[in-house]
Amino acid sequence: MTKNITIHDLAKVLGIDSSTVSRALSDSPRVGAKTKEKVKAKAKEMGYQRNLLASNLRTNKTMTIGVVVPFISRHFFSEAIDGIEQVASEEGYRVIISQSRDSFAKEKEILDGLFMNRIDGLLISPTQDTRDGEHLNQFSQNKIPVVLFDRFYENSNMSKVVLADRKATYMITDHLIKQGKKKIFHLAGDLESTMYKERCTGYKNALFDNGIKYEKSYVKSIELYADNAVVAMKEILEDKNNIPDAIVCVNDVTALAIIKYLNESTEYNVPEDIAIAGFSNEPASAIITPGLTTVDQHPFEIGKTSSEMLFEFIKDKYSGDLSSKTVVIQPELIIRGSTASKVIA
Amino acid sequence: MTKNITIHDLAKVLGIDSSTVSRALSDSPRVGAKTKEKVKAKAKEMGYQRNLLASNLRTNKTMTIGVVVPFISRHFFSEAIDGIEQVASEEGYRVIISQSRDSFAKEKEILDGLFMNRIDGLLISPTQDTRDGEHLNQFSQNKIPVVLFDRFYENSNMSKVVLADRKATYMITDHLIKQGKKKIFHLAGDLESTMYKERCTGYKNALFDNGIKYEKSYVKSIELYADNAVVAMKEILEDKNNIPDAIVCVNDVTALAIIKYLNESTEYNVPEDIAIAGFSNEPASAIITPGLTTVDQHPFEIGKTSSEMLFEFIKDKYSGDLSSKTVVIQPELIIRGSTASKVIA
DNA sequence: TTGAAAGCGCTAACAG
DNA sequence: CTGTTAGCGCTTTCAA
Numbered sequence: 001m002t003k004n005i006t007i008h009d010l011a012k013v014l015g016i017d018s019s020t021v022s023r024a025l026s027d028s029p030r031v032g033a034k035t036k037e038k039v040k041a042k043a044k045e046m047g048y049q050r051n052l053l054a055s056n057l058r059t060n061k062t063m064t065i066g067v068v069v070p071f072i073s074r075h076f077f078s079e080a081i082d083g084i085e086q087v088a089s090e091e092g093y094r095v096i097i098s099q100s101r102d103s104f105a106k107e108k109e110i111l112d113g114l115f116m117n118r119i120d121g122l123l124i125s126p127t128q129d130t131r132d133g134e135h136l137n138q139f140s141q142n143k144i145p146v147v148l149f150d151r152f153y154e155n156s157n158m159s160k161v162v163l164a165d166r167k168a169t170y171m172i173t174d175h176l177i178k179q180g181k182k183k184i185f186h187l188a189g190d191l192e193s194t195m196y197k198e199r200c201t202g203y204k205n206a207l208f209d210n211g212i213k214y215e216k217s218y219v220k221s222i223e224l225y226a227d228n229a230v231v232a233m234k235e236i237l238e239d240k241n242n243i244p245d246a247i248v249c250v251n252d253v254t255a256l257a258i259i260k261y262l263n264e265s266t267e268y269n270v271p272e273d274i275a276i277a278g279f280s281n282e283p284a285s286a287i288i289t290p291g292l293t294t295v296d297q298h299p300f301e302i303g304k305t306s307s308e309m310l311f312e313f314i315k316d317k318y319s320g321d322l323s324s325k326t327v328v329i330q331p332e333l334i335i336r337g338s339t340a341s342k343v344i345a
Numbered sequence: 346m347t348k349n350i351t352i353h354d355l356a357k358v359l360g361i362d363s364s365t366v367s368r369a370l371s372d373s374p375r376v377g378a379k380t381k382e383k384v385k386a387k388a389k390e391m392g393y394q395r396n397l398l399a400s401n402l403r404t405n406k407t408m409t410i411g412v413v414v415p416f417i418s419r420h421f422f423s424e425a426i427d428g429i430e431q432v433a434s435e436e437g438y439r440v441i442i443s444q445s446r447d448s449f450a451k452e453k454e455i456l457d458g459l460f461m462n463r464i465d466g467l468l469i470s471p472t473q474d475t476r477d478g479e480h481l482n483q484f485s486q487n488k489i490p491v492v493l494f495d496r497f498y499e500n501s502n503m504s505k506v507v508l509a510d511r512k513a514t515y516m517i518t519d520h521l522i523k524q525g526k527k528k529i530f531h532l533a534g535d536l537e538s539t540m541y542k543e544r545c546t547g548y549k550n551a552l553f554d555n556g557i558k559y560e561k562s563y564v565k566s567i568e569l570y571a572d573n574a575v576v577a578m579k580e581i582l583e584d585k586n587n588i589p590d591a592i593v594c595v596n597d598v599t600a601l602a603i604i605k606y607l608n609e610s611t612e613y614n615v616p617e618d619i620a621i622a623g624f625s626n627e628p629a630s631a632i633i634t635p636g637l638t639t640v641d642q643h644p645f646e647i648g649k650t651s652s653e654m655l656f657e658f659i660k661d662k663y664s665g666d667l668s669s670k671t672v673v674i675q676p677e678l679i680i681r682g683s684t685a686s687k688v689i690a
Numbered sequence: 691t692t693g694a695a696a697g698c699g700c701t702a703a704c705a706g
Numbered sequence: 707c708t709g710t711t712a713g714c715g716c717t718t719t720c721a722a
Contacts, residue, residue: 362709363709364708364709368708375707380708402715
């Protein structure tokens with residue numbers, strides 16, 4: 001191990017004090033121009049690389065933010081991370097990314113680790129099971145700003161950037177109604193979760209505003225995997241007297257699976273017999289035939305916005321209150337063939 | 346800012362020395378059981394959180410690895426990162442993830458930053474433009490292990506985990522030939538890049554081994570975006586006397602775009618008239634109709650394997666040489682409808 | 691404009 | 707089993 005060279009090594013070689021070297025390297029105005037040059041030249045020559053561990057310990061800043069998401073590889077999160085990383089990198093910050101795999105215990109562990117590493121700020125999209133922000137207190141108490149994004153828990157007064165989930169499903173459902181659909185089912189996720197509850201509410205509200213009676217039995221709550229969606233669809237089709245003419249799915253994966261299933265293995269066609277709508281605008285939704293009507297969550301923008309908010313807080317550290325702030329990102333309805341009305345189709 | 350409490354605070358309260366506290370907290374065998382308990386209880390009571398900056402500075406280890414990829418949100422990389430993060434987390438390491446956006450300058454900047462943060466190991470999938478490993482020397486010189494994954498540069502003697510790219514396109518091309526295709530084009534990427542060159546070689550070799558003459562004009566090198574693929578396809582179709590019966594695309598995005606274009610806007614159908622094959626097995630390739638024949642790169646496994654290799658090196662730090670090691674991941678041919686032969690179709 | 695000196699919070703000899 | 711002591715490499719008063 002070639003010993004890393006330090007400011008003391010530089011100082012010795014140059015015959016000056018290490019504090020001067022330190023100042024020179026950080027462009028302090030309190031050091032002579034010639035000295036500065038000499039120091040920098042020597043530093044480059046000797047391949048000096050500042051030890052940020054020492055620097056951070058001293059200054060109690062790390063220029064690093066933590067990001068915690070349930071699953072890194074999910075389209076939504078990887079796009080959001082892209083946005084976060086971009087902003088952070090412009091601000092000169094590094095990003096530590098961890099995934100909780102939707103385990104509350106792991107999330108807690110990660111947060112402790114990040115705290116011990118003295119991150120300057122935290123962006124987190126909490127676990128499904130995260131029902132309160134107890135484990136985030138260590139950050140707030142030490143004036144380390146926290147911004148939640150996408151997911152959050154109720155009664156939280158922390159700052160957050162979220163999608164107008166309710167509005168999104170409202171837009172979709174309303175669109176279906178305008179296409180002439182009457183019997184609209186909703187394939188929901190876990191209704192204990194704030195997010196899926198909101199989406200369900202959007203669906204209900206759209207029905208209500210259009211004078212359509214809400215039928216509780218039209219809402220099927222499942223674990224959101226492709227296979228489960230097909231199973232649920234089969235069950236729905238068993239009641240021949242009660243075949244839906246549209247289904248509002250709470251994500252794209254289930255919607256895509258249902259389209260494939262209906263078109264390839266049943267007598268029902270999409271969209272002629274049953275219209276299908278998804279949620280997320282994943283890449284595949286533009287590829288399938290017919291194209292999947294869905295809603296774009298603008299994940300990159302959510303990441304970017306939450307990250308920008310975080311840096312506002314980081315910079316305001318001394319000036320202001322870290323009072324709760326909420327930004328709501330607007331969904332965008334993407335209309336494709338899977339919900340075309342019979343007339344148009 | 347509630348001042349963070351330190352081992353000294355604990356020591357004072359308990360009336361013992363801070364070094365004993367330190368030992369107790371790290372479960373050193375050289376401290377009494379009762380003392381250990383007392384210390385730990387007090388630590389929990391007072392909400393003590395170890396300052397890893399100080400610890401790391403002292404031990405010269407950070408329990409952190411760096412990961413650098415061109416684009417975080419690309420399916421391949423986000424899956425690979427998933428694998429990396431999983432292994433790292435099991436090993437008790439944190440992961441700093443950065444994206445170079447395929448800019449060599451940014452990559453260099455990132456690496457300097459990671460070095461200054463004294464990461465314990467580095468996983469990197471270099472930029473297209475990275476032609477040598479000069480900027481990686483600071484790591485190797487300080488015995489910080491580096492593992493390249495997916496991409497690498499030629500003449501590098503660094504350890505790496507890569508896909509058998511050449512074999513992958515060989516398998517695809519061979520499959521097409523077995524399906525009776527004779528006039529097989531290749532839609533390639535930048536042929537200056539090692540990876541795309543390899544893929545092109547696989548295509549050529551398969552032709553050769555099957556006694557089919559290689560026609561230089563059948564290889565079109567483009568920037569790999571959907572739009573460009575369609576443009577290239579149009580150009581190809583202009584020569585009515587020379588319509589291909591199959592196209593080996595160097596990625597899925599271009600293949601998907603071409604299938605959509607051919608089936609929706611031309612007289613040619615996939616696979617009856619022209620068979621199309623992709624590369625990557627992205628989610629959408631299973632969704633499109635017909636399904637896209639492609640090759641799975643096992644990105645998660647590539648990430649996992651490279652990460653495991655890195656930790657081997659990290660642990661071997663004192664025992665052994667960091668000699669160059671290469672693991673080649675085998676591609677998996679995924680056959681779907683887009684290359685079905687006329688007979689079968 | 692520069693130097694001297696202290697200390698961030700922790701760990702690890704060494705000593706007892 | 708526990709305490710003393712030194713120091714990781716840096717920044718930052720304070721003094722000159």
